[in-house]
Amino acid sequence: MNQQHIVLCIVAVALLYLGRKGFLAWRGIVSGSGCGGCGCKPVSNSPVEKAASAKQVE
Amino acid sequence: MLPHSSDSLVRGVKFSPTRPARIALAGNPNSGKTSVFNALTGLRYKVANYPGVTVEKKEGKLALPNISHATLIDLPGSYSLDTYAFDEQIATSVLLGEFRGESAPDLIVAVVDSTNLERNLFFTSQLLDLGIPVVIALSMTDLAESQGISIRTEILSRLLGAPVVAICAKVKKGIESLRSEIENSLESHSTGVGFRWLSAAHALVTSVDRLADLATLLSPPVRHPKIHALSILSGSQVARSSELKVICEEEIERLRVLDVDAATIEATLRYQWIGKVVRQSTSAASAASRSLTQRLDAVLTHRVFGLMAFAAIMALMFQSIFVGASLPMEWIDMAVAWIGASAAEMLPEGQFRSLVVDGMIAGVGSVLIFIPQIAILFFFIGLLEDSGYLARAAYVTDRVMRKFGLQGRSFVPLLSSFACAIPGILSARTIPTLSDRFTTIMVAPLMSCSARLPVYSLLIAAFIPAYVVGGIFSLQGLVMLGLYLLGVVTAMLVASVLKLTVLRGEPAPFVMEMPLFRRPSLRVVVRNVLDRVLLFVQSAGTIILACSLVMWFLASYPRDVNIEQSYAGRIGHAIEPALAPLGLGWEVGIGIVASFAAREVFVSSLATVYNLGDDDTAPTSLLHVLNAQHASGEFTLAAALALLVFYVYACMCMSTLAVTRRETGSWSWTIFMFVYMTALGYGAALLTYQGALYFGLGGNVG
Numbered sequence: 001m002n003q004q005h006i007v008l009c010i011v012a013v014a015l016l017y018l019g020r021k022g023f024l025a026w027r028g029i030v031s032g033s034g035c036g037g038c039g040c041k042p043v044s045n046s047p048v049e050k051a052a053s054a055k056q057v058e
Numbered sequence: 059m060l061p062h063s064s065d066s067l068v069r070g071v072k073f074s075p076t077r078p079a080r081i082a083l084a085g086n087p088n089s090g091k092t093s094v095f096n097a098l099t100g101l102r103y104k105v106a107n108y109p110g111v112t113v114e115k116k117e118g119k120l121a122l123p124n125i126s127h128a129t130l131i132d133l134p135g136s137y138s139l140d141t142y143a144f145d146e147q148i149a150t151s152v153l154l155g156e157f158r159g160e161s162a163p164d165l166i167v168a169v170v171d172s173t174n175l176e177r178n179l180f181f182t183s184q185l186l187d188l189g190i191p192v193v194i195a196l197s198m199t200d201l202a203e204s205q206g207i208s209i210r211t212e213i214l215s216r217l218l219g220a221p222v223v224a225i226c227a228k229v230k231k232g233i234e235s236l237r238s239e240i241e242n243s244l245e246s247h248s249t250g251v252g253f254r255w256l257s258a259a260h261a262l263v264t265s266v267d268r269l270a271d272l273a274t275l276l277s278p279p280v281r282h283p284k285i286h287a288l289s290i291l292s293g294s295q296v297a298r299s300s301e302l303k304v305i306c307e308e309e310i311e312r313l314r315v316l317d318v319d320a321a322t323i324e325a326t327l328r329y330q331w332i333g334k335v336v337r338q339s340t341s342a343a344s345a346a347s348r349s350l351t352q353r354l355d356a357v358l359t360h361r362v363f364g365l366m367a368f369a370a371i372m373a374l375m376f377q378s379i380f381v382g383a384s385l386p387m388e389w390i391d392m393a394v395a396w397i398g399a400s401a402a403e404m405l406p407e408g409q410f411r412s413l414v415v416d417g418m419i420a421g422v423g424s425v426l427i428f429i430p431q432i433a434i435l436f437f438f439i440g441l442l443e444d445s446g447y448l449a450r451a452a453y454v455t456d457r458v459m460r461k462f463g464l465q466g467r468s469f470v471p472l473l474s475s476f477a478c479a480i481p482g483i484l485s486a487r488t489i490p491t492l493s494d495r496f497t498t499i500m501v502a503p504l505m506s507c508s509a510r511l512p513v514y515s516l517l518i519a520a521f522i523p524a525y526v527v528g529g530i531f532s533l534q535g536l537v538m539l540g541l542y543l544l545g546v547v548t549a550m551l552v553a554s555v556l557k558l559t560v561l562r563g564e565p566a567p568f569v570m571e572m573p574l575f576r577r578p579s580l581r582v583v584v585r586n587v588l589d590r591v592l593l594f595v596q597s598a599g600t601i602i603l604a605c606s607l608v609m610w611f612l613a614s615y616p617r618d619v620n621i622e623q624s625y626a627g628r629i630g631h632a633i634e635p636a637l638a639p640l641g642l643g644w645e646v647g648i649g650i651v652a653s654f655a656a657r658e659v660f661v662s663s664l665a666t667v668y669n670l671g672d673d674d675t676a677p678t679s680l681l682h683v684l685n686a687q688h689a690s691g692e693f694t695l696a697a698a699l700a701l702l703v704f705y706v707y708a709c710m711c712m713s714t715l716a717v718t719r720r721e722t723g724s725w726s727w728t729i730f731m732f733v734y735m736t737a738l739g740y741g742a743a744l745l746t747y748q749g750a751l752y753f754g755l756g757g758n759v760g
Contacts, residue, residue, distance in 0.1 A: 003410045007611075010413065014607035018655065021601060028716035029728065 078127035079244055080161070081120060082152060084185060085169035086178050087135030088573050090197035092116075093227035094169055095132040098237065102585070115148055122241045131163065134487075137177075139184045139285070140294040144495075145487040153188065155281055162281075165191045165244050167236070172202035172209055172224070173574060175340060179218075179332040180325075186220060187252035187285060191243040194222040195236050200229070201576060207340060214339035219254060228579055253284065255331035261316050262323055265291060265309035272302050291320045351575045355450065359572075364454035371447075375438040376542065377535040379511075380518075383430035390430070391679055394423030413610055416669040421606025424665035424680045425598045425658050428512040429591055435508065436590040439477065440583035446573040448473065453572070462550040463557030465489075468498040472549065475505035476542075477590070479714045483721055493563035497556050499721055500731055501549035503714050506542050506706060508590070509657040513705050514541055516661055520684035521698040545706050548738070597656065605652055605659040609666045613648075621671050640704070640740075641697030641747045645671075654710050696750030700743040708739030 099118030120130040134145035155162025215222040225232030269287035289295035297303035405411040456466025475482030482502040489495040525533040612626035630644030653660035687693035719728040
């Protein structure tokens with residue numbers, strides 16, 4: 001395995017990590033769960049809170 | 059018959075050790091619930107000396123000696139079970155067992171602020187009526203003692219019919235007693251006697267009993283018939299059957315004949331009873347501390363001096379960010395350069411060395427340099443939060459915000475957004491009116507969050523000369539303050555446009571509790587700073603590191619070509635036509651595109667691109683590169699100002715969009731936020747650049 005293989009492996013891992021983050025953020029937006037993939041847990045995923053939030057919007 | 063008929067004897071489910079116990083922490087806003095939660099669970103949720111810090115339900119494991127599984131639930135603060143704001147609705151629904159999929163808690167720990175006993179006991183008296191065992195935690199006993207307030211807990215316990223434990227969560231005093239009292243109450247399932255406050259009003263007792271008897275026949279059944287009866291009598295809820303409605307009207311009329319106002323009688327009777335409880339259990343308070351608060355309030359909430367004090371505090375904060383952080387930033391810069399040079403010496407020449415030195419060390423190091431500024435910003439915010447000043451700032455800014463259709467209640471969400479827009483948007487739950495809440499959510503990301511700080515600091519340090527203005531102010535600090543103010547002023551203008559168009563509605567009256575001023579706890583402030591710094595370092599070690607590695611790859615491949623022909627160079631050149639009117643080159647374009655992952659990535663991306671572009675093996679300071687470009691006229695002051703303005707406005711945070719979608723429940727508002735902010739960013743940057751050129755700032759000034 002030469003240097004090029006090593007750096008490409010490292011970059012691939014970084015890309016996978018960013019892809020996962022991006023996917024989580026996108027899923028958070030689409031599903032309305034509020035998880036932006038930022039590592040925190042901003043709101044509970046409880047269905048009741050979601051229902052309460054929807055009610056508030058109505 | 060009331061008052062001795064505790065509904066819980068019929069309704070309550072006795073706690074069984076075979077299932078996990080659920081314990082709710084409830085109380086008025088700013089009574090210290092989260093401090094008690096942290097002390098009991100060992101968790102570290104944010105605490106501050108102003109109302110509305112907790113806006114969601116939080117759970118943690120509570121260790122009890124004889125009960126294997128117990129969950130402690132920290133609820134948003136509430137003044138009453140009859141609530142309107144979204145955060146308070148969450149608290150009420152959990153306490154009434156109406157939170158879908160969840161039963162009522164097995165026990166309630168009512169956190170009561172000792173310095174404000176009478177007002178806090180109103181909500182507690184409602185909790186005592188729920189027929190759930192209640193343990194009362196008398197919080198802030200240190201402050202009460204300093205004010206000369208002495209509460210006889212045994213008398214208070216007897217009068218309320220529930221165990222009372224005096225605590226001071228900050229120093230963990232009384233926490234173990236509270237823990238054992240929780241366990242005793244869970245095991246004995248002692249619900250005490252509810253509705254004691256009602257004993258003196260026979261007329262109301264009859265009305266409540268009559269309505270409650272009828273309410274028990276409703277389908278689906280009412281969980282708390284007497285509470286439902288009181289709610290429909292006072293008019294805060296609508297009767298659920300026509301028969302109940304007729305009887306309710308009869309009872310209201312019967313009470314009216316007896317000169318009893320059904321709408322206010324509950325509050326009146328509760329306060330009469332509470333007054334008696336407080337008189338019997340508490341000795342008179344000295345006025346010393348209150349008068350200190352009053353003296354400070356005379357200035358800090360004054361119509362003119364209050365605003366001046368607020369402006370002075372903000373100016374001091376931003377000056378300190380520049381002046382105080384300069385030396386430690388230099389140390390970090392030197393350390394990063396040393397690590398980079400050492401790595402370059404140790405590693406053999408090749409792609410791996412370039413990846414480590416130009417990608418990892420240059421990228422991550424260029425962001426870590428801003429740790430001192432982040433620490434100073436949050437140190438100041440922590441001092442303001444813990445001293446009780448923020449509630450005053452909300453009060454003085456209410457007058458200004460009202461002119462733009464917002465209200466003082468929007469202040470805390472907007473201020474929280476200076477740290478990060480996500481907690482800011484969540485804090486908007488404390489705003490009861492929907493139009494005000496949505497307006498606040500839409501403008502919250504315009505507040506400059508801490509992720510923008512590295513971008514601002516880098517560009518200001520590189521392009522704004524370190525002049526002293528007026529003998530005391532640093533020009534760099536003033537520009538930084540100006541950028542923050544630009545976000546605030548724009549937020550006000552956008553809010554007023556929204557309120558005049560799609561989110562019409564009068565702002566609701568603003569009522570906010572003014573906490574007593576207290577000396578900030580250094581432990582709380584330092585912990586807050588450490589939390590934020592660790593979060594920043596964590597972000598540098600994860601997302602910024604990953605972005606730096608990917609950026610290194612994009613700027614290094616295909617191999618053996620000039621950086622301008624690399625993948626990154628091609629992307630930069632592809633978007634160059636859009637950036638040319640702003641005076642920005644392709645390297646900056648790459649940084650802007652990358653910063654949609656996180657704003658700080660702009661800095662690390664530039665560092666990687668510039669380091670790959672130079673011939674040095676050791677990393678070169680990004681600040682020095684920008685200084686050189688400024689001096690040569692390659693990167694002008696006008697372009698730097700345009701870039702700063704773009705970063706003030708542009709919406710580049712996926713997490714903010716995710717939480718906006720969650721809180722508004724709407725795609726339209728989420729898309730609207732992204733489009734208006736990004737369009738505003740580009741438009742304002744264009745105007746800034748062209749304006750700066752017009753005023754002759756296009757050259758190398760400084």
